[in-house]
Amino acid sequence: MKVLFVCWGNSGRSQFAEAFFEKLSSRHQVKSAGTNADERTKHFGTDHVPDIVADVMNEVGVDMSAKRRKQLTKEMADEADIIIGIIDTQFLPDYILKSPKFRHWDIPDPKGTDAAFHRKVRDQVKKEVEKLAREIERV
Secondary structure (H helix, E strand, O other): EEEEEEEEEOHHHHHHHHHHHHHOOOEEEHHHHHHOHHHHHHHHHHOOOOHHHHHHHHHHOOOOOOOOEEEOHHHHHHHHOEEEEEEOOOOOOHHHHOOOEEEEEEOOOOOOOOOHHHHHHHHHHHHHHHHHHHHHHOO
């Protein structure tokens, strides 16, 4: 099974989800991407995930140093068996919104917040990923 996690910049929520899913489900493939990842990379001059994201993941034993932002493409969505949007749906392209593979997780964007809020979001994402991994393992 191929899972695709999508958020706005591929610098927080979807990266959290991809990293947790990789740890929980070695039988399945996972990717993450952002609807505006290229814009974020240009703005910040780097495709690395933000330090605060890497730091809060290091706290739970997950190394994010090799993670890079990836721009969402239609091909990524076409290849996925499940697409999880962790973003306000107004920012998703129609090819995702209209896909029968699409699911939405209502988790707030931690961009611009402190480490405590990032931890809260990280933990919310982890709980949802754990549920998804359990569901998929039964398939």
